[in-house]
Amino acid sequence: MSDFGILAFGAYVPITRLQRSSIHATNGWFAGGLRGLAKGEKAVANWDEDSVTMAVEAARDALEGLDRATVQRVAIASTTLPFADRQNAGIVKEALNLPDAVGALDVAGSQRAATSALLAALGGHETTLVAAADLTTPKPASEREMTSGDAAAAVLVGTGTPIATLVASHSVTMDFVDHFREAGEAHDYDWEARWVRDEGFARIMNPAIAALLKKAGIEGAAIDHFLVSVAVKGVPEMLAKKAGIGEGAVADTLGANLGHAGAAHALVMFTAALEKAKAGERILLASFGQGCDLLLFEVTGAIGSVKPRIGLSGWLARRIESSNYAKYLFHRGLLPLDRGMRAEHDSKTALTALWRNRKAVLGLVGGRCTKTGTVQFPKSEVSVNANDHAVGTQEDYPLAEVPAKVMTWTADALTYSPDPPSYYGNIDFVGGGRMMTEFTDFAGDALDVGADLRMMFRIKAYDENRGFRRYFWKAAPAF
Amino acid sequence: MAKGIRDKVAILGMGCAKFGERWDKDEDQLMLEAYEEAMADAGIETSQIDAAWLGAAFDAQNIGPSGIPLAVALRLPDIGVTKVENYCASGTESFRGAVYAVASGACDIALAMGAEKLKDTGYGGLPVRTRGTTHDMIGITGSAPGNFAQLASAYRGVHGVGKDDLKRAMAHVSVKSHANGAKNPKAHLQKAVTMDQVLNAPMIAEPLGLFDCCGVSDGAACAIVTTPEIARSLGKTDIVTVKALQLATSNGWEMQASGWNGSYFHTTRVAATKAYDEAGITDPRSQLSLIEVHDCFSVTELVTMEDIHISKEGQGWRDVLDGFFDADGQIPCQIDGGLKCFGHPIGASGLRMIYENYLQLLGRAGERQRQDNPVFALSHNLGGMPNQNVSSIAIIGRADA
Numbered sequence: 069m070s071d072f073g074i075l076a077f078g079a080y081v082p083i084t085r086l087q088r089s090s091i092h093a094t095n096g097w098f099a100g101g102l103r104g105l106a107k108g109e110k111a112v113a114n115w116d117e118d119s120v121t122m123a124v125e126a127a128r129d130a131l132e133g134l135d136r137a138t139v140q141r142v143a144i145a146s147t148t149l150p151f152a153d154r155q156n157a158g159i160v161k162e163a164l165n166l167p168d169a170v171g172a173l174d175v176a177g178s179q180r181a182a183t184s185a186l187l188a189a190l191g192g193h194e195t196t197l198v199a200a201a202d203l204t205t206p207k208p209a210s211e212r213e214m215t216s217g218d219a220a221a222a223v224l225v226g227t228g229t230p231i232a233t234l235v236a237s238h239s240v241t242m243d244f245v246d247h248f249r250e251a252g253e254a255h256d257y258d259w260e261a262r263w264v265r266d267e268g269f270a271r272i273m274n275p276a277i278a279a280l281l282k283k284a285g286i287e288g289a290a291i292d293h294f295l296v297s298v299a300v301k302g303v304p305e306m307l308a309k310k311a312g313i314g315e316g317a318v319a320d321t322l323g324a325n326l327g328h329a330g331a332a333h334a335l336v337m338f339t340a341a342l343e344k345a346k347a348g349e350r351i352l353l354a355s356f357g358q359g360c361d362l363l364l365f366e367v368t369g370a371i372g373s374v375k376p377r378i379g380l381s382g383w384l385a386r387r388i389e390s391s392n393y394a395k396y397l398f399h400r401g402l403l404p405l406d407r408g409m410r411a412e413h414d415s416k417t418a419l420t421a422l423w424r425n426r427k428a429v430l431g432l433v434g435g436r437c438t439k440t441g442t443v444q445f446p447k448s449e450v451s452v453n454a455n456d457h458a459v460g461t462q463e464d465y466p467l468a469e470v471p472a473k474v475m476t477w478t479a480d481a482l483t484y485s486p487d488p489p490s491y492y493g494n495i496d497f498v499g500g501g502r503m504m505t506e507f508t509d510f511a512g513d514a515l516d517v518g519a520d521l522r523m524m525f526r527i528k529a530y531d532e533n534r535g536f537r538r539y540f541w542k543a544a545p546a547f
Numbered sequence: 548m549a550k551g552i553r554d555k556v557a558i559l560g561m562g563c564a565k566f567g568e569r570w571d572k573d574e575d576q577l578m579l580e581a582y583e584e585a586m587a588d589a590g591i592e593t594s595q596i597d598a599a600w601l602g603a604a605f606d607a608q609n610i611g612p613s614g615i616p617l618a619v620a621l622r623l624p625d626i627g628v629t630k631v632e633n634y635c636a637s638g639t640e641s642f643r644g645a646v647y648a649v650a651s652g653a654c655d656i657a658l659a660m661g662a663e664k665l666k667d668t669g670y671g672g673l674p675v676r677t678r679g680t681t682h683d684m685i686g687i688t689g690s691a692p693g694n695f696a697q698l699a700s701a702y703r704g705v706h707g708v709g710k711d712d713l714k715r716a717m718a719h720v721s722v723k724s725h726a727n728g729a730k731n732p733k734a735h736l737q738k739a740v741t742m743d744q745v746l747n748a749p750m751i752a753e754p755l756g757l758f759d760c761c762g763v764s765d766g767a768a769c770a771i772v773t774t775p776e777i778a779r780s781l782g783k784t785d786i787v788t789v790k791a792l793q794l795a796t797s798n799g800w801e802m803q804a805s806g807w808n809g810s811y812f813h814t815t816r817v818a819a820t821k822a823y824d825e826a827g828i829t830d831p832r833s834q835l836s837l838i839e840v841h842d843c844f845s846v847t848e849l850v851t852m853e854d855i856h857i858s859k860e861g862q863g864w865r866d867v868l869d870g871f872f873d874a875d876g877q878i879p880c881q882i883d884g885g886l887k888c889f890g891h892p893i894g895a896s897g898l899r900m901i902y903e904n905y906l907q908l909l910g911r912a913g914e915r916q917r918q919d920n921p922v923f924a925l926s927h928n929l930g931g932m933p934n935q936n937v938s939s940i941a942i943i944g945r946a947d948a
Contacts, residue, residue: 480693
């Protein structure tokens with residue numbers, strides 16, 4: 069068996085689950101036809117998340133317990149990358165505190181970007197972290213708004229003891245435009261669903277699946293997990309039937325409790341399958357977008373030995389229900405609330421200072437005094453130790469994965485926040501080090517002195533004047 | 548230790564503008580208002596001033612940079628004018644500059660002005676401010692109440708004080724200051740409030756409600772200082788001298804190391820200890836006659852009672868509830884109404900506090916005058932946030948004490 073394949077996997081789902089009934093409650097008067105989709109919930113990113121931050125979380129989930137220095141390349145796949153010209157994978161790399169000597173690439177432009185990135189990694193020879201994330205902003209009252217959700221997933225591909233290896237793959241490319249979004253536009257434009265189903269999914273994917281099975285020399289019945297990253301109900305079942313794949317093999321598309329995470333969805337489904345797959349099982353991963361990518365994996369005996377830290381199931385279990393559709397619209401820039409003069413504060417970033425401090429800002433790397441052992445954030449030339457202000461003794465001390473506790477806190481209703489009140493306070497890292505930071509993803513009265521925290525990579529501020537977003541680490545409830 | 552400042556400098560005159568929403572005045576007019584009162588008190592001419600210091604914090608919103616705005620407002624005779632900025636300690640910093648100039652012998656008479664025009668921002672609360680390009684990338688963009696509110700969560704955690712007990716003690720602080728401010732015609736807010744009003748007010752930053760927060764105001768205050776000898780030569784017989792001036796600035800220990808528990812101001816404790824030493828005060832609880840502390844928020848005043856070594860650690864809230872700091876208590880705190888009722892024009896506050904102490908020491912505080920012949924009066928300023936700040940202590944007293 070090949071020693072090159074999938075080494076690890078992880079996922080991420082934002083904590084808020086917007087109830088689809090609340091969307092329909094607002095829009096139903098106008099778009100009554102959406103009633104049939106007004107069931108279940110969708111994961112929606114917080115105001116301080118984007119595809120980069122979600123990819124970072126999925127990657128952290130996948131890299132749990134692994135030596136990050138083994139990563140040689142980072143790829144991020146998304147159709148909603150925050151920067152059109154600034155390598156998004158580079159931000160992910162810094163947040164993960166990977167060595168500078170890594171390659172990086174952004175893969176975009178299609179719903180099958182993630183599988184294309186994965187195929188490229190599997191076709192290479194480097195240890196590659198493939199992360200995928202999408203944060204879609206469908207038009208209000210659209211069918212896409214009902215069916216989409218925000219999520220991310222990541223897999224590590226490389227040499228070692230794989231948990232799954234690629235048996236065969238097949239790709240088809242043709243400019244079938246079922247929907248599109250012009251560069252710089254917020255919303256997708258969708259063509260008729262029935263045409264997409266019959267002329268797209270069926271006519272393009274059926275023969276491609278047959279070709280893949282032929283390449284692999286197996287029958288459809290040999291597939292144990294059939295993953296079709298398509299939001300339209302019944303399509304996976306239709307494709308399975310045609311290919312002779314058993315009904316029981318058709319994987320849940322996660323529509324009821326997550327929604328379709330765009331280009332990330334194929335990897336999200338893949339990590340869901342890996343969570344429950346058993347040695348010897350075959351996984352057929354299919355994604356669609358101007359053709360399709362089909363990847364056939366065989367699960368190895370190592371499958372039980374590598375688990376994500378939280379996994380898709382863990383992230384799905386961590387949830388806060390919301391029926392606040394207006395808040396969702398505001399966070400997506402679709403409802404221009406009066407934000408008040410405090411929101412006019414200029415958040416210009418000095419790119420020179422960001423470069424100098426990139427490890428502290430993007431990687432949450434503090435300092436540890438090699439003489440006294442004092443841990444501090446940020447790192448400084450002169451130690452903060454009250455009894456020994458040693459000079460030049462500090463070494464890098466990464467804090468992002470270190471658990472922390474609340475030392476002080478407040479809920480501030482005066483300062484501008486897109487999600488008031490703004491929670492922030494001083495936190496203590498276990499084993500030393502402290503900082504004042506914002507809290508995120510807290511709900512109700514969970515926040516109190518001594519509460520356990522987990523650091524998360526988030527958007528700190530939007531510089532609307534220049535189209536820049538500033539990232540930093542915030543404290544979220546540990547779980 | 549250095550010999551210190553004690554009795555080397557006398558206050559020749561002081562003045563204070565009416566604080567409030569001074570829609571009618573620009574910053575130069577507010578400074579003039581304070582200056583004219585101070586000059587009338589001092590009995591000197593502008594030409595006799597050797598140097599001046601201006602304390603102001605928010606350049607962009609009001610007074611502008613440098614010492615020029617003060618020199619222009621008062622048409623000073625081309626003397627050295629320096630602007631100082633040290634967050635909310637800026638007013639006391641201007642006083643420190645003037646006092647040190649006189650004490651050094653470099654000047655015979657020096658002027659300290661503190662001023663701030665905050666009501667031209669268009670919204671309530673302090674303007675949002677950058678703390679520098681690097682800090683802004685990792686620091687929080689909170690508000691002043693949000694920063695100081697954290698004292699309460701930590702104080703409760705450290706001392707095991709119940710949420711309701713602490714909230715009641717905080718409310719007492721505000722009720723007391725409003726009662727005092729109601730007797731002060733220069734205060735911004737001159738209306739008494741009840742416990743219920745304070746306890747049930749809208750939340751600004753948990754657990755600080757509206758009445759736990761000081762107001763945002765326009766204002767200016769001014770001091771003219773000289774040596775005791777010159778003061779006497781100018782005909783002054785009842786002389787108030789500077790007993791101590793101390794400033795302590797965080798070096799990052801509270802925010803970055805692990806020794807601080809979040810419930811107190813390390814710098815205030817350091818500055819207070821040094822100030823008492825400089826002033827020759829050995830037991831502040833029995834020796835201080837009255838105090839003006841930096842009550843930007845009720846919880847700040849409460850923990851400051853411990854930080855200036857008057858209340859025992861963890862017991863300040865009990866002293867507050869016992870009325871120890873009420874106008875008729877043993878040591879009145881904010882007998883003029885404090886920041887709570889004057890509001891907090893950043894650069895002016897430190898001098899406004901010294902102004903009240905000065906009036907009380909001279910028996911000129913009118914309806915609110917303490918009748919027990921005050922001897923030592925302390926004022927305290929605090930800038931920044933609990934985990935990184937500037938604390939200043941100024942003790943003035945009767946020259947013969």
